[in-house]
Amino acid sequence: MDIINQLSDGKTKSFAKHCFERHTKDELEEATKGAPDQAEMEHWGITEGQWEQAVTAALAEYQTQG
16 A cells, blocks of 8 residues: 555545545546545545545555556
8 A cells, every 4th residue: 555655644544545445446436526525524534635635545556556
């Protein structure tokens, strides 16, 4: 998880790891096309920017492994 591990914010990094482990590449691609998930943001205590950064990092992690 080289890309995810480069994230400096702890909450963003934790959420990115969760996204990578729990979602498929296709699910993450779809997530980047829509609005951030408000329920996930509340649950994880993250902002919209952190959500977007985490999802993007998780997707990038998939792309480096393919």
